[in-house]
Amino acid sequence: VPRDSLWRAQTPQAFHYEAILAAHEAAIGAALTDDAAVAAAAGLEVRLVEGSAENIKVTTSGDLQLAERWYAARQAATAAETRVGQGFDVHRFGPGDHVTLCGVVIPHNQSLLGHSDADVALHAATDALLGALAAGDIGSHFPPSDPQWAGADSAVFISHAADLLRAAGGRLCHLDLTVICEAPKVAPHREAMRARLAELLAVETTRISVKATTTERLGFTGRREGIAAQASATISLPRQSET
Numbered sequence: 001v002p003r004d005s006l007w008r009a010q011t012p013q014a015f016h017y018e019a020i021l022a023a024h025e026a027a028i029g030a031a032l033t034d035d036a037a038v039a040a041a042a043g044l045e046v047r048l049v050e051g052s053a054e055n056i057k058v059t060t061s062g063d064l065q066l067a068e069r070w071y072a073a074r075q076a077a078t079a080a081e082t083r084v085g086q087g088f089d090v091h092r093f094g095p096g097d098h099v100t101l102c103g104v105v106i107p108h109n110q111s112l113l114g115h116s117d118a119d120v121a122l123h124a125a126t127d128a129l130l131g132a133l134a135a136g137d138i139g140s141h142f143p144p145s146d147p148q149w150a151g152a153d154s155a156v157f158i159s160h161a162a163d164l165l166r167a168a169g170g171r172l173c174h175l176d177l178t179v180i181c182e183a184p185k186v187a188p189h190r191e192a193m194r195a196r197l198a199e200l201l202a203v204e205t206t207r208i209s210v211k212a213t214t215t216e217r218l219g220f221t222g223r224r225e226g227i228a229a230q231a232s233a234t235i236s237l238p239r240q241s242e243t
């Protein structure tokens with residue numbers, strides 16, 4: 001059979017209702033195999049639209065298995081992947097009358113020392129985000145040797161990490177932060193800290209957890225020499241192609 005004028009047809013086939021109804025009425029008794037043949041027999045022009053070999057008609061259980069395999073392959077190619085990053089930071093106490101945790105000013109009989117505003121909580125959170133992105137650490141993005149970050153509001157650091165996450169097409173699923181110190185008491189400021197973190201990261205507060213613990217007067221935090229903070233960030237990223 002010469003093949004240059006043959007096509008393999010698939011559904012769907014689409015027609016103007018009045019035209020195909022009239023064509024069927026005119027074709028009663030004729031040996032035609034599908035609607036396109038009925039239309040052609042009535043003198044209607046049948047136009048071909050290129051289809052896809054994957055757009056199969058699912059009739060048998062074998063067809064369904066084939067469709068499921070194609071669907072799974074497509075999902076795997078476009079799915080997101082989940083990553084977790086961790087961050088840890090310490091700042092020592094020095095003379096002063098407040099500390100800044102997650103951008104919230106908390107009165108205290110000492111202050112944290114540091115090149116920036118020494119917001120140990122935001123630094124741990126920033127490193128958690130950068131870790132999940134495998135994008136270095138806070139020091140590689142904002143070198144302490146650079147005078148422009150002296151006294152800087154640490155909101156700049158975490159906003160930069162959030163920008164990198166957005167640029168990668170990702171989103172923050174959850175951030176869990178633990179502040180470790182004997183004093184000041186963190187609990188009265190927990191909700192304000194959550195709200196500020198959520199604002200800086202442009203997510204709902206329900207995606208942000210702020211916790212606090214002491215170390216039972218053990219170690220440098222127990223001796224009230226400074227504050228430590230650790231954080232875990234869970235992010236969703238478009239799946240990277242394995243090249």
Ligand code: MG
Pocket residue numbers: 089090091114118119120123
């Ligand atoms: Mg720090």
